[in-house]
Amino acid sequence: MAKTKKEYPLNQVHRLLQSGPVVLVTTSNKGKANIMAMSWYTVIDSDPPKLAIVISSDNYSFKALRSTKECVINIPTVKLASKSVSCGRSSGKEVDKFKTYGLTALPASKVKAPLIGECYANVECKVIDMKMVEKYDLFILEVVKVWIDPVKRPQKTIHHLGGDKFMVAGNVIRV
Ligand SMILES: Cc1cc2nc3c(=O)[nH]c(=O)nc-3n(C[C@H](O)[C@H](O)[C@H](O)COP(=O)(O)O)c2cc1C
Numbered sequence: 001m002a003k004t005k006k007e008y009p010l011n012q013v014h015r016l017l018q019s020g021p022v023v024l025v026t027t028s029n030k031g032k033a034n035i036m037a038m039s040w041y042t043v044i045d046s047d048p049p050k051l052a053i054v055i056s057s058d059n060y061s062f063k064a065l066r067s068t069k070e071c072v073i074n075i076p077t078v079k080l081a082s083k084s085v086s087c088g089r090s091s092g093k094e095v096d097k098f099k100t101y102g103l104t105a106l107p108a109s110k111v112k113a114p115l116i117g118e119c120y121a122n123v124e125c126k127v128i129d130m131k132m133v134e135k136y137d138l139f140i141l142e143v144v145k146v147w148i149d150p151v152k153r154p155q156k157t158i159h160h161l162g163g164d165k166f167m168v169a170g171n172v173i174r175v
Helices: 011-015 058-067 076-087
Strands: 023-029 034-037 040-046 048-054 070-075 121-129 138-148 158-161 165-167
Touching: 011 158, 023 058, 034 058, 034 076, 040 138, 076 158
Parallel strands: none
Antiparallel strands: 023 034, 023 070, 040 048, 048 138, 070 121, 121 138, 158 165
16 A cells, blocks of 8 residues: 555545535425435436436435425536535425525426526436335436536536535546
8 A cells, every 4th residue: 555645534435436516406395396405426327318316314305206206406507506505504394495595496398396597407307216215315317308508518517525615617628
């Protein structure tokens, strides 16, 4: 083992591996729309596109997703950093997050959960497998529709580094 390396805590390894953009998951249950921040997800197939996402059973969004089996994954940019984090530090149990954080709910085309108008991309999803929900809070989703702002990339997405630290993407290199 290189002497220049030091041991890294096992329970922090997700900080090294999980660098996808922070996203905002919207659900709609019994007419009530909600938003939560999410970092723990991965693509597991591209055609048809499928995702695996982890939503803690403590979260209000968990019950909404489990019963409606539909959500939208909205991708914010740095302009929405503060509102996005607020969506991850408050619960739909107590707060109407669309109203409180001034975000716009737009109708989706294939699911009842709303799109967040201010996000640059919106991914409509349906739950297709809940076998791992009990054990790992893990839902398998199929993407059924995707919307994107017709602006040039790269987008300045935000990536959680732990605590109150975020990295902003945006540089593109060709290798
Ligand atoms: C940057 C960030 C990323 C988060 N990622 C996740 C995640 O992947 N899974 C999860 O269950 N909670 C995650 N959370 C926490 C939830 O967003 C938080 O518990 C939220 O209050 C849940 O809202 P709800 O009760 O309205 O569903 C994250 C929070 C932040 C700030």
